[in-house]
Amino acid sequence: MTEMLDTAQPNKAHYLSAVDTLRRGSYPAWLAQVRQAGAARFSETEFPTRRHEDWRFTNVAPIITTPFRPLTGPEDWNVSVSDLESVLFGTAGWTELVFINGYYSAALSRIGSLPKGVVAGSLADAISSGNKLAEHHLSVRRESGNVFNALNTALLQDGAFVHLHAGAVLMFPIHLVHVTTGLNEPVAANPRNLVVLGRDAQADIIESYVNIGAGAYFSNAVTDVALESGARVHWHTLVNESEEGYRLGSTRVNQDRNSAFRSFAITLGGKIVRNELTTVLDGEGAEATLNGLYLTGGEQLVDNAVAIEHAKPHCTSWIGYKGVLDNASSAVYSGKIKVRRNAQKTDSRQLNRNLLLSDRATVNTKPLLEIFADDVKCTHGATVGQHPKEVIFYFRSRGMNEAMARAMLTYGFADEVINQIDIEPLRRRLDRAVCERYSPI
Numbered sequence: 001m002t003e004m005l006d007t008a009q010p011n012k013a014h015y016l017s018a019v020d021t022l023r024r025g026s027y028p029a030w031l032a033q034v035r036q037a038g039a040a041r042f043s044e045t046e047f048p049t050r051r052h053e054d055w056r057f058t059n060v061a062p063i064i065t066t067p068f069r070p071l072t073g074p075e076d077w078n079v080s081v082s083d084l085e086s087v088l089f090g091t092a093g094w095t096e097l098v099f100i101n102g103y104y105s106a107a108l109s110r111i112g113s114l115p116k117g118v119v120a121g122s123l124a125d126a127i128s129s130g131n132k133l134a135e136h137h138l139s140v141r142r143e144s145g146n147v148f149n150a151l152n153t154a155l156l157q158d159g160a161f162v163h164l165h166a167g168a169v170l171m172f173p174i175h176l177v178h179v180t181t182g183l184n185e186p187v188a189a190n191p192r193n194l195v196v197l198g199r200d201a202q203a204d205i206i207e208s209y210v211n212i213g214a215g216a217y218f219s220n221a222v223t224d225v226a227l228e229s230g231a232r233v234h235w236h237t238l239v240n241e242s243e244e245g246y247r248l249g250s251t252r253v254n255q256d257r258n259s260a261f262r263s264f265a266i267t268l269g270g271k272i273v274r275n276e277l278t279t280v281l282d283g284e285g286a287e288a289t290l291n292g293l294y295l296t297g298g299e300q301l302v303d304n305a306v307a308i309e310h311a312k313p314h315c316t317s318w319i320g321y322k323g324v325l326d327n328a329s330s331a332v333y334s335g336k337i338k339v340r341r342n343a344q345k346t347d348s349r350q351l352n353r354n355l356l357l358s359d360r361a362t363v364n365t366k367p368l369l370e371i372f373a374d375d376v377k378c379t380h381g382a383t384v385g386q387h388p389k390e391v392i393f394y395f396r397s398r399g400m401n402e403a404m405a406r407a408m409l410t411y412g413f414a415d416e417v418i419n420q421i422d423i424e425p426l427r428r429r430l431d432r433a434v435c436e437r438y439s440p441i
Contacts, residue, residue: 039154067186133196167200194223219247239268261288267295274302278308285315314344350367
């Protein structure tokens with residue numbers, strides 16, 4: 001679809017009508033204020049076009065010109081546990097929270113072995129029960145982000161709520177499963193997740209975004225993560241939407257002193273996917289390690305917008321994203337490291353590597369450094385290319401055909417990211433998916 005002009009912004013009436021529907025419900029006063037602020041920002045802010053620098057290589061016109069029906073409450077989705085067998089792990093001890101089109105399903109979820117001091121469930125339940133922690137964090141974040149974040153806030157209802165009290169340690173992962181179902185019309189889901197780790201708490205968390213059924217849909221997810229002093233989390237995001245699915249996801253992390261955030265963002269499917277990940281190192285000694293892998297094919301577009309803000313001294317960070325692009329697909333990588341004036345002794349690195357399997361595949365990569373301190377170590381780099389011909393020749397000289405040689409090299413390139421994942425069932429599933437995807441047989 002051709003790019004629309006800034007003067008021809010699509011009508012937002014169908015989204016604002018859903019906001020009006022929610023206003024007629026019975027909700028806490030603070031939530032009504034949060035939604036109102038989100039709705040005001042959504043009304044005032046333009047949809048992005050490729051004239052906006054942050055969206056220059058990502059044409060979201062197919063999303064904003066399609067009249068997706070925003071969901072304002074759970075409906076009869078007709079989803080069973082058997083429908084989810086391919087996306088659940090079913091591992092003993094795990095907690096699996098299932099959300100259908102943005103709404104919690106207790107019948108499909110499973111609460112595993114949660115230790116004392118851990119709460120995991122529905123954000124809507126946390127709000128209705130008067131949870132002050134949920135109120136505080138949702139109120140603080142209400143005016144930040146882009147126009148799609150504002151839309152999510154204006155329609156804020158449900159999603160995951162996870163809270164680890166000080167010192168709590170998860171023995172098994174928590175899996176947040178966000179499923180969009182195929183319906184008779186294009187629909188928009190707006191799940192909101194809130195995860196808070198108290199002082200010295202530790203957790204492994206997986207969030208999956210998947211689809212069952214057919215039809216176009218729009219998943220507009222926002223996840224807020226707060227790490228208090230000494231908290232540590234291994235965060236895994238798996239995006240495997242359908243060929244008709246659009247996803248714009250935004251994860252926003254705030255880290256206190258000596259906290260550690262280690263993430264793996266894996267994108268396997270989706271027609272247009274944009275993954276935003278921003279973390280603020282807001283306490284001395286905080287660490288952030290952001291790993292990513294995106295595999296594209298067909299005419300798929302995947303946009304990874306990653307940012308780390310060093311706000312305090314003696315913090316370290318690493319961004320390492322890899323992409324494998326095939327057919328006429330395209331990808332965007334934007335990595336920004338910002339070092340504030342008082343964030344001395346910062347140590348930060350980033351590298352984006354891309355493997356092109358087709359002459360028609362394209363990637364736009366832009367690693368950036370914005371440094372206002374003078375006592376720092378910061379590096380950045382990017383590579384784009386195909387398999388080296390001399391390596392292919394070496395494999396063929398050892399009796400391997402060219403297709404098998406390319407498949408093995410591609411698998412090895414992607415597996416460097418997957419092999420770093422500590423959760424064995426997740427690592428095995430991703431390893432198998434990559435192997436099957438690039439197998440020449």
